Amino acid sequence: MFTIRARQRMLAAAALTGAAVLALSGCASGGGEASAYDPDEEVTLTFTWWGNDDRAQRYQQLIDAFEEEHPNITIEGNFTDFPSYWEKRKTEAAGGGLPDVWQFSDSYLREYAEPGLLLDLDEVSDYIDFDAFDDSLKQTGQLDDVQYSLPTGYSAWAVFLNDGLLADAGIEPYEGGTSYEEYTEWMASVTEATGGAIFGGTDLTQRIQNFENVLRAKGENLYTADGELGFTEDDLRDFWESGAAARDGIAVPQQRLEELSPKSGFGANLTASEASWSNFLGGYLADSGAESVTLVAPPTDEPGSKDLYRQAGLQVAISAGTEHPEAAAMWLDFVVNSEQAGEIFGTTLGFPASETKLAGTKLEGVDKQVADYLDSVADRIGEAPPVPVVGYGSLEQTFWDLGKSIGLGALSVDDAVDQFFAEAQVILG
CATH class of the missing domain: 3.40.190.10 (Periplasmic binding protein-like II)
Structure with missing residues (x-):
């Protein structure tokens, strides 16, 4: 060296x-x-x-x-x-x-x-x-x-918590690593306690990384080593539909997020939690001005799985x-x-x-x-996924855009699934 x-x-x-x-x-x-x-x-x-x-x-x-x-x-x-x-x-x-x-x-x-x-x-x-x-x-x-x-x-993927906002609302912090349903219930408790002034979090189903964690918990991946998608239309439909409860007044409305862009709801102190990569901590502190932000393990429905990885x-x-x-x-x-x-x-x-x-x-x-x-989270770290397929960046953006359209009520889950797979067919050939 x-x-x-x-x-x-x-x-x-x-x-x-x-x-x-x-x-x-x-x-x-x-x-x-x-x-x-x-x-x-x-x-x-x-x-x-x-x-x-x-x-x-x-x-x-x-x-x-x-x-x-x-x-x-x-x-x-x-x-x-x-x-x-x-x-x-x-x-x-x-x-x-x-x-x-x-x-x-x-x-x-x-x-x-x-x-x-x-x-x-x-x-x-x-x-x-x-x-x-x-x-x-x-x-x-x-x-x-x-x-x-x-x-x-x-x-590694993480859930970020704004400690100050939670303390002001009198809400115990999310403990991390629970089921997705329990995490949604925790978000609901924050939104209810603040009367919607602060929301518990964002709709997790908008981010392809959360979908990736769900797949990896079942031993699958977003894509295969051969450059093909590693999931079905039903897998994607189930995932997007799982966010319906959060979109029904629990998570921050998508229209509010559109108005805040390029800041996130968490960075703008509108949500008490957000899921993202662990290296975002410094940026979140800078954007939000929060005195303290805590990182906890993201939710999982498969305890003991190796759903996370060193990204x-x-x-x-x-x-x-x-x-x-x-x-x-x-x-x-x-x-x-x-x-x-x-x-x-x-x-x-x-x-x-x-x-x-x-x-x-x-x-x-x-x-x-x-x-x-x-x-x-070392015990949840598994092998890294295969090298991303050609066009994965475009697919990631398409996933995000469709998720936002679902959140805005401009697109049904079924139509979003159809559009994603049509786009994937074009990109992946």
Whole structure:
């Protein structure tokens, strides 16, 4: 494993050949063969991510730290919300203009790697410390044994509780790990106690991750290793129908959430609970201004099942079309491996996947809270699901959009199921 200074000495002497560049159309989109890295050459890299203002402030601190160590490299950063982020990447991919380095998701690995839009990181391996990662986490960015991205960290699905709102309402916190029916009853108790000023939570059936947990509890997955859906129309229909009680005045109305967007109901202090990935804790605290937020295990109808997993979906990748692959690799390495990244981000990009990043993370306060939560659900952690199918990101968004339409009363469950499977047939072929 390298020290930062040793790596810098090595980088200054290294010379690599750039990758062949492909756009979605199959045409060349970059600068072709790259020259050796010159520490005196002025280089500008584009970098983008999805997230909120808290994440943006942290990334700016990291950019400042990197540019101080590498004064010849300028990082031009920008961000947007998650749905808009991937729509913009699709447009850029079609035109051959993807960012040099970008926050990535394993949900899109096949979609961007198979047509040659991502750089094979082995081509810039002298600039990245791969040894700092556990093999199982490193594999989350691999397709057909090629390393296309690296994780910033890993998370597990959780239920977040706003302690202050619950204390004000005189409601005991949700204990976690109960049945879905018991969780819905708890949400109802919050909504009733506050007269609807604060809702118990949101409709869990809107998020595909909650559906995934239900499937995994039965030993199934959202998709198969062969790239097919791992569930039936009846499975999906049953799941969406299970949210009917919550949608009937217990969960926050979808129209209220539409008015709050891009903030969530939890971030806007309108709900006392919300299910999401454990690394959202810092962002939720920033959005809500809450003094204290607790993480507890999500509900399950199959006690003892391995429905949860270490989700290392938040990754960083380099576009195959970058004109500066070596500098891009140095920035990627700084994001996923540096102690500065650990110090600045803590667990907000997931519990650090890299040993060197973890070394810079002080596990206290919020970060220790996330670490403790991951320990508390260790007995529910199973194997990671298969590599997402091509188009999984689009399917995830379709699932969310249809769930919101059900919540708005604009679509019946039967029609939503029909639309989802019709869309899946088009996407998966």
